[in-house]
Amino acid sequence: DTEVTQTPKHLVMGMTNKKSLKCEQHMGHRAMYWYKQKAKKPPELMFVYSYEKLSINESVPSRFSPECPNSSLLNLHLHALQPEDSALYLCASSQVGIGGKNIQYFGAGTRLSVL
């Protein structure tokens, strides 16, 4: 099973709303990632969790708040977003680099629209 499941698939929210994106994997991976992807652009790394601890924050605004409650789950809490935050949000997971292949497996993404 190489599946990363993201919910919801689509989300429309107003600038004053609070919402959460969810990501789940059962591959035993201990690294999980959030990416943001705009149209015709590469995925842009936001956060990396390694062994449930935040290891990389790519200077993401505080209106995005990640959470890793356990090794299988990753959340992204959204609050007071701006229209320019509208994008595809991708979750990925991988083994923590241990000398083997470090392949990231991606979910299908959440298409977020901020009105």
Add this chain to the structure above:
Amino acid sequence: DQQVKQNSPSLSVQEGRISILNCDYTNSMFDYFLWYKKYPAEGPTFLISISSIKDKNEDGRFTVFLNKSAKHLSLHIVPSQPGDSAVYFCAASVYNFNKFYFGSGTKLNVKP
């Protein structure tokens, strides 16, 4: 500053012919490279990878070539099939480090 570049936003190839997708990088510390394929409304799917100790890796119809001196890698698909039509991203990282840098993608269209 984009450290991984795919200079061809699109490529069109006839079914059965070879598709060659190119990728350049600037960071000499990169030593692990991957190709991902992405269909609309889906997340990127891992295709093939190569570490810097090799200059070629092959998996069925897909072969990745790495030229370290030129900081260039390419993906060859032979023979190309209509189902290969997708956006292809190359990515690079330092081996064992959990941060990947992605190129902007090349949209491949394989015509029947």
